Amino acid sequence: MEQPEGFEDADWPLYVCLLLKNLYGLKQSARRWNKTFDKFAHEFNLLPSIADPCVYYSNDEQHSDKVKTILGIFMDDGIVCSTNAAKLEDILQYLDNVFKITRGDMGYYIGLEVYQSPQPGIIFLHQHMYIPTYS
């Protein structure tokens, strides 16, 4: 790649940049990122589901509590669910160490609005905010 405008190297103005890391705008950017995340998931013992490669799960049978964990990822937006709160924290902490993350509340995920009823076991998904956009 050419040297970025305004930051040309004074000693080597004719040199170019050999890209080692991903940059926005490349054809392969999205795939490279997905590969990186996939590697991370495997390190955490999360396996991709056969039904959808963006859903990872682990079923820790050895663990006395039989911890189940699911993770969904849409490019850079993810959800994690686990039967064990500590495990959930673990994953988020590790993600933050490796990639830097911002945590949101569970109210909104890739265009879906998520309403969790105070009554346990009830989740309501809707896309109410799209209605004004289309009418």
Next chain:
Amino acid sequence: MAKEFASSIANETWIFKPLPEGRKAVKCKWIFKIRYKPSGEVEHFKARLVAKGFSRVAGVDFNETYVPVIKYDAVRAVFVISNEHGMFKAQFDICTAYLNADLMDIHGTT
């Protein structure tokens, strides 16, 4: 902009090399955006360096570009399963996700 450039250096995004003969360097440009608060106030100015990847040729400059994304059915299924098992849930967003990836894998293909 200086911050973004500094992070590229810190990240070891690239190294300086002479251009191999007969090859062309990808152009790049700075994209500037102003982020507004919902109230209309300026939140911050944002600069991002993007490569003009459209000049690249498949099979020569890069190979695979396919990338899976989650199906909405799967998202709903995740919610259902997490509900059934009474799981704790969290949502997260990875900052400048793309910049974390290496461009080359061990085989040197991109």
